[in-house]
Amino acid sequence: MRRRSAQIFTSLATIGVVLVAGCTDDDGASSEQTTSASIQDDAKVTSLSEVTVQRIDYPTLDGTDPEQNWGDLYLPAGPQNVDSIPLVVLIHGGAWQSQLGANLFDPFARDLAAKGMAVYNIEYRRVGSGGGWPTTFEDVSQALDNVAAIDKKFPQLETTDALVVGHSAGAQLAVWGGTRHKLESDEVGSNPKFRPTKVISLAGPLDMVQAVKNGDDRIVTALGGTPEQVPDRYTSVDPIQNIDPGTPVIAVHGTADTVVLPSLSQRYVDAVNKQNGTGKVILLDGEDHGSIVTSTKPVYGQIIDIITDASSTKAADLDE
Numbered sequence: 001m002r003r004r005s006a007q008i009f010t011s012l013a014t015i016g017v018v019l020v021a022g023c024t025d026d027d028g029a030s031s032e033q034t035t036s037a038s039i040q041d042d043a044k045v046t047s048l049s050e051v052t053v054q055r056i057d058y059p060t061l062d063g064t065d066p067e068q069n070w071g072d073l074y075l076p077a078g079p080q081n082v083d084s085i086p087l088v089v090l091i092h093g094g095a096w097q098s099q100l101g102a103n104l105f106d107p108f109a110r111d112l113a114a115k116g117m118a119v120y121n122i123e124y125r126r127v128g129s130g131g132g133w134p135t136t137f138e139d140v141s142q143a144l145d146n147v148a149a150i151d152k153k154f155p156q157l158e159t160t161d162a163l164v165v166g167h168s169a170g171a172q173l174a175v176w177g178g179t180r181h182k183l184e185s186d187e188v189g190s191n192p193k194f195r196p197t198k199v200i201s202l203a204g205p206l207d208m209v210q211a212v213k214n215g216d217d218r219i220v221t222a223l224g225g226t227p228e229q230v231p232d233r234y235t236s237v238d239p240i241q242n243i244d245p246g247t248p249v250i251a252v253h254g255t256a257d258t259v260v261l262p263s264l265s266q267r268y269v270d271a272v273n274k275q276n277g278t279g280k281v282i283l284l285d286g287e288d289h290g291s292i293v294t295s296t297k298p299v300y301g302q303i304i305d306i307i308t309d310a311s312s313t314k315a316a317d318l319d320e
Contacts, residue, residue: 045156050077051113058122058146061138065130071122071143072102073150074113080156086311087159088112089144089196090121091177093168093203093293096136096222098129105167107295108304115308118157120147133224134188137237140173141180141189148193163311164196167293168260169222171204175239175268178247187236197315200307201239201251203289205260206268208238214261240268245277248318250310252303254287278319282306 053074060069076085090108094100102123109119124139125131131139144164151159166174176189178199183190205211208219209227220226223233235241249272251265265281272279284292284299291297310318 045080047079048075048077051075051110053109053113056146056150058143060142062135063130065125068123068125068129069139069143071120071146072106072109073154074109074119074121075154075156076113076116076118078116082155083158085116085118085156085158087118087120087147087157087162088307088311089147089162089164089174089177090119091140091164091166091170091173092121092123093166093170094126095218096127096131096169097218098126098131104293107300108165108293108307111295111304112307112311115304117308117311118154120150127221132222133230133233136222137173137176137188140177141192144177144180144196145193159194161198161315162194162196163198163200163307165200165202165307166204167202168204168289169218171201172206172208172237172239175199175201175204175206175249176237176242178249179239179242179244182242182244183236189236197247198310198313198318199247199249200310201249201265201268202292202303203253203257203260203265204239204251204268205264206239206251207264207271208240209234210240210267211260211264216260240271243272243275243277245272245275248278248280248315250280250282250306250318252282252284252292252306254284254289254292254299256286257289259289280318 053072055070055072057070090105092102092104102121105121109121112119122143125135147159151157164174164177178196180189180192181195212219212227223230227234251269253262253265255262269279269281287299292299292303
């Protein structure tokens with residue numbers, strides 16, 4: 001089918017800002033309490049007194065669902081100077097299925113924003129709620145492309161060297177999202193309007209064909225068939241088949257993960273390095289598939305540090 005591997009800070013209109021506070025359970029989900037505030041019409045926002053978050057709907061190619069096609073944009077407290085706040089995009093996991101949602105990443109979003117980053121935590125349609133092939137992948141690509149519009153509304157964002165982070169299925173979507181510029185024009189997600197320049201995969205199935213061979217039928221469900229039945233789909237979205245040596249990837253994995261085997265991260269990074277790209281595996285001893293994204297676990301602080309360091313390091317310097 002195709003090749004292989006290889007403005008001034010303008011006034012903001014009335015913005016409904018939601019101030020989020022919540023507690024987190026052991027599964028990483030949050031119980032939120034929200035209050036509302038607004039920024040006055042035609043007021044230049046030069047500083048924020050606390051972390052704020054606004055829900056932003058993004059357009060889709062077909063059948064937009066307002067309950068699922070949105071992203072929460074967290075802005076840190078402090079000065080809001082033009083192009084001064086680095087952007088981190090979060091894509092949650094859950095086997096591409098509808099049981100789990102973007103609330104899983106709320107603790108990450110709040111804590112990263114508290115460290116000075118802007119965070120865009122996206123939701124998308126999944127298997128069981130109108131998603132699957134190709135809708136899930138179209139939604140994620142549209143949510144990412146909406147960063148271009150968000151950047152115009154919030155010019156304090158610095159989006160030219162942005163980081164995308166995903167967990168599990170969201171890690172596959174994140175790595176794929178970082179290489180969409182390599183796709184042919186007829187492929188899902190091609191011709192991106194926004195390109196993240198660095199990626200962190202948290203327990204991602206980065207070799208989807210091998211994962212299916214290992215018995216992962218969740219991938220088969222998400223793509224609508226096995227690699228033998230729908231090979232072009234795997235060719236388009238399997239991270240190991242869409243490597244861009246110029247996009248650094250950090251693959252974090254728990255050694256006790258039995259849901260997505262650590263070997264899938266190792267295989268991917270080996271393939272990246274063979275193509276003279278920048279890839280790094282970070283193995284966390286004794287951690288499992290869920291513990292690395294659970295805010296009550298001791299390893300949580302380490303994950304936050306990994307993301308913070310990657311966000312503050314230019315993509316070109318991540319290999320140092």
